[in-house]
Amino acid sequence: MLHSEFHRHRGEVVCIGFLCDMPIEAGLLHDAAPLAQLAEKIVGEISVQQYGFQRMAELYTEEILLHINRRTGNKASAFQFAYVAEYLRSNCQNRIALAELAKQLHMSYEYFRHKFRASYGVSPQKFLMEARLSAAAQQLSETENSCTQIAANCGFSDSAQFSMMFRHKYGLTPTEYRRKNR
16 A cells, blocks of 8 residues: 555555656546556565566566656656756766667657757757866866866866867867966
């Protein structure tokens, strides 16, 4: 039973919680039997702990999330892309496989790219490059790090790529930008 401590059998209680910034309509819970069955499968995997139990539990959890996503009409999409945008900004210094992000959202890369562009007006690749350039501009203004170090800190493959992309966006070389913004 949802939100109840009544149990048919004596035993250990396992709580599976979901944190979501979006309200879930009450209609989602009218037919909760499939979700409860999946939750029971998760508990079974964790209890028995056969080979691959962690992955099986993850798969059942993903299936629960997909059911919820389908029932809410994929309203979580805007939230998902806000998360992706924040992830890209916060991790722009790292090598990021955008196709892997799409896969984690259970989308083809083309669909992911299309939906991201619809939300932010640019492709995820361009968004990531903008985040890197913005981080680089901030470091140029606030640190004494060399341009080579800043290029590495901000996820550029080399200082030549950094310099070319920076000049294209700001109309100045990184060194000129630093002098002007100090």
